[in-house]
Amino acid sequence: MASTPPSRRSFLALSGLTFLSVPLAAACGGGDSGRMPAAGGKVAFAWWNIATTEPGKSLFPQLSTAFTDAHPNITIKTTSLENEAFKSKLTAVTSSGRLPDVFQTWGGGVLRQQVDAGLVEDLTDAFGWSSDLTPVSLQAYRFDGRTYAVPYDVGMVGFWYNKRLFAKAGISAPPGTWAELLEDVRKLKAAGVTPIALAGKEKWPGHFYWAYLAMRVAGLAALGQAAAAKDFTGAGFVRAGSHLKELVDLQPFQQGFLGAGYSTPGGQAATMGNGKAAMELMGQWAPSVQQDAGGDLGADLGFFPFPAVDGGLGQVGEVLGGGGGFALRKGAPKEALDFLKFFVLENQSKLLASNGYLPVVKGAESGVADANRRAVAESLARATGFQLFLDQAYPPAVGQEVNDSVADLIAGKKTPEQVTTSITEAAKGA
Template sequence: MKLFTNKMIPLALTVVMFGGLLAGCSKSTETPAASTASSTAPTTAPTEAATDAPATPAPDEKITLTVAMQSSDWSDAAQQMMDKFTELHPNIKIDFSQIPNDTSAEYLQPKAAANSLPDLFTIDGGDFGSQLAENGLIADLTNTDAGKDVVDGLKGVFTSKSGKLFGIAGGLSTSLIYYNKKLFEQAGITTMPQNWEEFLADCEILKGKGITPLTVAGGDGTINNTIWSTGFADSVISKDPEAVKKITAGTFDFNTPEYADVFTKAKTLYDKGYLVKGVVSLMYGQSNDLFMQGKAAMSFSGIWLAGTMMKSDFGTGVFMAPWNMKDQAKVPILATETGFGVAEGKHKDAAIQLLNFMTMGEGYYIYQNKKGNIPMMKATDESKIKIDPLISTYIKDSQASPVTGPLWFEFLPSEVQSKLVQTFQRVFTGELTPDAAAKFTDDTYKEAIKNKK
């Protein structure tokens, strides 16, 4: 099945086709609807019972909604959405706070334990949110307007063990490499690398021209979206298509040369001087800025940045990260973006009203066109959606792959997730060898599995 033909199909049909693709096509790395519960998730549920549909607050009822989002790359759009919503609903005030990217579980866990979750928040699909839903801390969004309209194929990792929809995905997610066309032209690179060997050769050419080849955030969890997830897909899933299922079943062995290769490739880039200076502590926003300022020829990032990265002064192109060896096909990443959840609390109805505005009302187009990714909702006005043709083509090519990989947070135990950034940093600085990093991950994983029994 293909998401796009040679001529762009209507977006309303696109999202329906995409939903069917994720739900029905045979992808060997399909993520289970819910994984084993996180041992760090709280066990105390609020006393308020869940309701399916939001009740509109009375016009004279004054409400303050607490909203916490990962939105550093679309903060202006987030604020615009909140302002527009409060303009339409003057009785609702929004206390909005921005949380660092890829730290939703760390931010939410202590608040959940204290039964003080924000009314609306960003949350990843997978283990942590599933347990919060099972414990009654997150509203089941199945029968809300947003829950009914979100693309079916994006629901799986936001569905708990008992079938509760605890989040609305923020869109289709995939990692890719953005490149500076002007700098590539200066270096004489006219064709995109198709494998790891060619990628290293191009990096050497760029370095020889005095151009920093690649920027990637090594100081926060976005390195897991990029180098880890792509490395795991190309080095592990390509050889063991059942790897994700084994991990969720508690039977996977991380202490292997294939998994160590994830860190070997990262260390190779670091040792050869192909990564931007300060990569070990470089944060997400800083990495994005370096690319947009023309200080690196490539940025390993995600489709969620397309709305920003494709609007450069130098001309931006994209290609699939060639982490595959010469005799091996690429394994692209296809997953869900961080989504939106609602707490079970006294302001749940108003929070769902805001959620519907963000995902189906005027707020949705503010969000979507800032992100520039593939829509996650079925009922969209295609005349209001702006997607760069290069991004459309990239998705089409990714969908054509017989095997795809998920993102790290969709299937790894939370204990393993929390150690990945530090593991990369220790590999970069030489504290751990790639083999030692593989063993460390395996030890962490086995301990997590043992604690859940």
């Protein structure tokens, strides 16, 4: 297992990409990145993905072959790259203005930069079947009311908890409010249980707390408004930091958490998987990483959404998460979108059966076999709003400052006010 789960590691690798503004004519491609004409009315297009591990390593080629078998006039030239290699190669082709016809994306600030550079196809008018997909799965790929990618996976962050340790502390049900969560932390500590596992060294896990608290206190719309205004110093964001400091002051994390990694030996996932902490705030990948790094909690493992904050403007149904999708370069052949329809809409059951992806098709959550993954899928299906990971939603420099400043708050090096000031300064400089 890598130091971060695939969905997180993928974005963090991409966050270092530099996108240049290039002429639209150059963006229409050339070489193996543009449309590759073939004789006899045939069409060939390039597809770049990151399916170098299972289940995608086996499943993606199967779906590609099934599509070309059914459409013998179409050839798909597939390039599957590990994340770092994907980063390097996409940087090179982007700088030259030649994106592949179909390419992996996680949306947010990076995709927005590609769109603003005139490199990405606007799918809005051609993507008639988008109504078959869940609104939350599309959110990361929409800008100014237009859609620029097709999702194939989506997930969310929530609290994973150890039911046995909750029972030991006399906690009969997961907390529904922030005040209840703080009280449960006190009960767990009184029972001799470490309340929360945290990978303080890697910073990004800590940003989940501040992001969710900002959503619950200031409201989902405030995050977009702050990004547009390049000003995060509003009272709601300061209050979010103050609530996080309330938690930090209770000393809820495992010993040595500031030096702990996520999936490393003795790190956050291992601490949780080995039953040495009662909770972790993490994405849908958490159970599998717990098993790889620590142990399998089995029936003792449960899931609950981030709680409400009394007096806050946000709703519990608003979730923080991310996913995976595919974008098309400007001028890509229409057959490329036909392939994505086949891949996502017509093969949703195969994606779910692989136990590696969560549904993006409406009503498909009942097809998720694993109970914990189904709990996440059902939460997403009920979601009333969706916020992409802040270190992905915003330009890379801003997202990194969110991670860094929140980590400093957790370490006692910054005040809630200093966090908002630092993020604002990064936004104004981006």
